[in-house]
Amino acid sequence: MLTVRRFLATLGPGTLWLGVFLIVPALVMLGYSFLTRTDLAQVGGPWTVENWERVFGYDALFQEWTADNLRVLWRSVWVAGLSTALCVLMGYPLAFYIARQGARRKNLLLILLIIPFWTNFLIRVYAWILILRPFDLVPSLTATLLGMVYAFVPFFVLPVYSSVEKIDWRLLEAAQDLGAPPLRAFMTAVFPQTLPGLIAGVLLTFIPALGTFVVSDILGGAKTALVGNLIQNQFGQAGDWPYGSALSFLLMGAVLLGLWAYARTAGHKGLEELV
Amino acid sequence: MIRRTHPALSVWAWVVYAFLYLPIIVLVVFSFNDSRFGATWTGFTTRWYPALFARSDVREALAHTLEIALVSTLVSTVLGTLVGLGLWRYTLRLRTALTGLLVLPIVIPDVVMGVSLLMFYSFVRSGLERLGWTFDNGFWTVLLAHVTFQISYVSLTVRSRLAGYGPELEEAARDLGATGLRSFTHVVLPLALPGVLAGALLAFTLSLDDFVVTYFTSGSGFSTLPVLIYTNVKRGVTPDINALSALLVLVTVVAIVASNALLRPRRQA
Secondary structure, eight states: OOOHHHHHHTHHHHHHHHIIIIIHHHHHHHHHTTSEEEETTEEEOSOOSHHHHHHTTEETTTTEEOSHHHHHHHHHHHHHHHHHHHHHHHHHHHHHHHHTSOHHHHHHHHHHHHHHHHSOHHHHHHHHHHHHGGGTOSSSHHHHHHHHHHHHHHHHHHHHHHHHHTOOTHHHHHHHHTTOOHHHHIIIIIHHHHHHHHHHHHHHHHHHHHHOOHHIIIIIOGGGOOHHHHHHHHTTTSOOHHHHHHHHHHHHHHHHHHHHHHHHHHOTHHHHHHO | OOOOOOHHHHHHHHHHHHHHHHHHHHHHHHTTBOOSSOSSOOOBOOTHHHHHHHOHHHHHHHHHHHHHHHHHHHHHHHHHHHHHHHHHHSOOTTHHHHHHHHHHHHHSOHHHHHHHHHHHHHHHHHHHHHTTOOOOOHHHHHHHHHHHHHHHHHHHHHHHHHTTOOTHHHHHHHHTTOOHHHHIIIIIHHHHHHHHHHHHHHHHHHHHHOOHHHHHHSOTTOOOHHHHHHHHHHHOOOHHHHHHHHHHHHHHHHHHHHHHHHHSOOSOO
């Protein structure tokens, strides 16, 4: 039972705060995406859909549709996808290795995983400049990919590990007793049990990778710009807030749509388990 | 239980750990490099560390980082704990919507949160200017932004801590004659406390670590350590930034090892 007084005392202040500093700014952003850039970082009328046309490739200057913008959006998706896949390749077996150690060793390995997890993101990305510069790889797309995998792999391993920890290994023994070959036994008895952690890990890797501008800004350079860089540029040098708003809204919409689809398939608890 | 692991799995694990630690080790090593331009090794020196503390912008950014982290953690811990308790205590028709609202700051890309707050502040600023007020203080804009993402983490941590307990606890305390306030301070709060502390610790660390949201909301003339590192890195690799990074890595390692030693359950009672 929730009375108005109780609401005001517990849920009220926090909800109000999120309303003012999260929902209202998102609405301001939506509004700005239909306005016009009047000057550097200045916004005014008239209302227009031009920014949204630009997002999908319309070039107002030459009055034609180009693929440039779509190429950036597509690159953001596949770079995020590829770095997520590489994180799975590196991290999924690692989670099993850690989970199968004795208590002391397991604790040590987990600490060794948490240290990079909590080390400042910017510093960890920056460190790759020192390594890759002698090989003339900065700036490049390879460097961006490496930096992303490096930055996100701890975020992937931890949720997978917590799923692997809970595995009921008797199911594997049962599958083996019933004569399943190793791969089939793994796929039917073990893999499904790791699925919640795997999905959480993929989302925790893919979503930040899709929106990042730091990694590609430091390691990638202008030729490998991602949607995050495009957004950053509109709020920096280009000073085109309406266009930047449309891009940001698209990015946010894509992420929320994906999560909504996931929550629908995983049931309402899906999102809560994620965090 | 210890199970056999395939040798290939062990090798792979060591490869991944080497990958995780190679950059950190290189960074620390290069912070002792005598070369000003840092590309090649020219000799061992410790001079970049004192040079770092001689920089007033570094000292200032450090102070800002700690101030923001402390104040935002205090505010968000109070607000987030109340939300977490409310979610636990009351049955709500809007529960799903409220959980969705709380998850939002965690799942939306930080660049989106940063730029939307930037525009929101500019919007509010122009409104206030019409009234003759000014609102141009990086401390406040960053503080409000940090609290916004911290509230979510604190409230979800507190709620999950209380998840196993039912409202009977509070009812029992009431039946035994405790007042509403007393049952809250003597029953509910002690149960929630580990969650509150864990949430506060998480909020503090997230504030220290945040670059993206701070970058967009700080405006000119106010920077925290991550923003300072970014602007320096954009200008090129400098040995004192290597030293600063190495120090921050050291702080992280010490904090994690210490909290692990403190929080680990004792073997003997």
